[in-house]
Amino acid sequence: MAKRAAPEVNAGSMADIAFLLLIFFLVTTTIETDSGINRKLPPTDEVVDPPIIKERNIFTVVVNKNNQLLVEEKPMEISEIRQAAMEFLDNGGGKDEEACSYCKGSADTSSSDNPVKAIISLKNDRETSYKVYIAVQNELVAAYNDLREREFTSLNPNIGLSYMEASKRYSDPRYVSDRERLKPLLDEVKAMYPQKLSEAEPSKNN
């Protein structure tokens, strides 16, 4: 009639089993999430009559096969391109309905009328190196982001976020509650400086 307690299960090897699993997962997995520059390709269907775009509203950037840059017919270094693109986008040379009320550029009549109309055309050679191309893309996107940053902070001085932080938070699932609030603010600056970056098909010989 002795009440004997059930013998305890030996759990000593549990740690070994768990360690084995742990090491397996440590070895087979990678933590990184990918990030990169998002782009949208133009659809293939031919536009019947393409809209006429004034020469002064196009900012041409050509990267040749020796990875040299030609910006608006002039050679340039990659480090200067961000400033040049910002000056072009922010020029605001238009009059009347094309005038740009928020631009702070020099309003040069030979440069863009309005950031909404300004287009950056990026052209590369088939032998251009990919990393140089990405560097140029990066700097052009940076030009847009810098201008949006400026407008975002001047429009929303009390928000305590920069444009980059706000757009990061907008796409972050942890801040769903902020989404409604941030969307109109972000859309406003995006409409002021829309990213019109065209990637032309590469030239075969030049």
Added chain:
Amino acid sequence: MAKFKKKKGGETPAISTASLPDIVFMLLFFFMVATVMRDSTLMVQNKLPAADQIQKLDKKDRVMYIYAGKPSSRYADKYGNQARIQLNDKFATVSDVGAFVLAERASKRQELQDVLTTALKVDGDTNMGLISDIKQELRQVNALKINYTTRSGDYTQNTKN
């Protein structure tokens, strides 16, 4: 005297390791949740270029990957050292890209089929010609959202060799 001796006797008790499995399990679950499996083995060199104006590419189920670059040293004598495209676990030619995208798209859920992004993981030393060809193929099959996958860093790293 004997009364007191009894209490003092005995060695220091062994430290209990009963909670060790709990700790290890906790670590295990952390790693299981926080990590993603590498789904294909790389057969090409893949040193991504650096950029700092980047956006995160989340939601793995909406992304398809296209790798390109020179074949890695293990495959160099068989496939040469010209830049190649890798789709899943195989080397492919430019003309395979369209079929690959369509197959990937068909394998996804209906509601995701229109929001797929193609991530181009291309080695920095590749010529743009190959990438343009891939882009043309993607346009043909209407896969217009692309992402040039980069690592984060200053762009000046790209101009050095």
